[in-house]
Amino acid sequence: MSASQGAEPSERSTRTAAVIPAAGRGVRLGPGTPKALRTLSGVPMLVHAVRAMAASRAVSLVVVVAPADGVAEVRRMLDEHPLPGTTEAVVVPGGATRQESVRLGLAALPQDVTTVLVHDAARPLVPVDTVDSVVAAVHEGAPAVVPALPLADTVKQVEPRTGERAGEPEPVVGTPERALLRAVQTPQGFDRRTLVEAHETVRLEGEGATDDAGMVERLGVPVVVVPGHEEAFKVTRPLDLVLAEAVIARRRATDGF
Numbered sequence: 001m002s003a004s005q006g007a008e009p010s011e012r013s014t015r016t017a018a019v020i021p022a023a024g025r026g027v028r029l030g031p032g033t034p035k036a037l038r039t040l041s042g043v044p045m046l047v048h049a050v051r052a053m054a055a056s057r058a059v060s061l062v063v064v065v066a067p068a069d070g071v072a073e074v075r076r077m078l079d080e081h082p083l084p085g086t087t088e089a090v091v092v093p094g095g096a097t098r099q100e101s102v103r104l105g106l107a108a109l110p111q112d113v114t115t116v117l118v119h120d121a122a123r124p125l126v127p128v129d130t131v132d133s134v135v136a137a138v139h140e141g142a143p144a145v146v147p148a149l150p151l152a153d154t155v156k157q158v159e160p161r162t163g164e165r166a167g168e169p170e171p172v173v174g175t176p177e178r179a180l181l182r183a184v185q186t187p188q189g190f191d192r193r194t195l196v197e198a199h200e201t202v203r204l205e206g207e208g209a210t211d212d213a214g215m216v217e218r219l220g221v222p223v224v225v226v227p228g229h230e231e232a233f234k235v236t237r238p239l240d241l242v243l244a245e246a247v248i249a250r251r252r253a254t255d256g257f
């Protein structure tokens, strides 16, 4: 049984919340409004992401981590696009790195939350079945769960050329076996105590950890993968906006989304 068809909250021993880091600038998308506040089909990207989490019956609270100077604007966006049902949405200011933003979102969770999803605002179109399968795996006892897909491309490990040598051909030093690799998405799901321990233990170095499951791995806690979905792609570069608009248009035509 999927989490969205599952037991009523009162019958479960766990309360599930989603933390949505939305405080990034979106440098790779190009200059302009912070990425999560840009619109897709007239609706802010972060509102799509919040709706995607709230579509799961398991999720009763969403914490949106906004750009530090954009808390009031994000609150207004959420008020203009109210969620159906009873899912509550709160907004907190984010930090300079994704790791810091997630830590600030976790700090805003009420005591009774036992399962936490961390979902990029930049993955606005993740289907509810993917959310539910992550939640179900955590509820079944996995401390950390990531949705992921096999790779379409062969991957090379290189000796990067940076600084004065940037742009030079980069020597290949290895070709990892593609069948052993997965491209990781969000939402990533966690037992709350495990994720909080990871954020308290793993020091912020440089730009910080690129995903939460990687931080949990560093504790020596097992992480498992469930199937991801092509539509959970991350809006990162301009072409991704074209793809996102096409997915929304197709959903509107077929499901009335």
Ligand SMILES: Nc1ccn([C@@H]2O[C@H](COP(=O)(O)OP(=O)(O)OP(=O)(O)O)[C@@H](O)[C@H]2O)c(=O)n1
Binding pocket: 020, 021, 022, 023, 024, 025, 026, 027, 028, 029, 035, 036, 065, 094, 095, 096, 097, 098, 099, 101, 102, 119, 120, 121, 122, 123, 234, 235, 236
């Ligand atoms: N200081 C930061 C940096 C990133 N994020 C969030 O983390 C998610 C994944 O990050 P990414 O796609 O890299 O977003 P940006 O950091 O905005 O993009 P870029 O690296 O191109 O600037 C996004 O939802 C982004 O808003 C965040 O909350 N706080």
Ligand SMILES: C[C@](O)(CO)[C@H](O)COP(=O)(O)O
Binding pocket: 098, 120, 183, 184, 185, 186, 210, 211, 212, 234
């Ligand atoms: C968490 C993530 O989306 C998993 O693929 C990814 O690591 C975020 O990385 P980014 O560099 O912040 O986009």
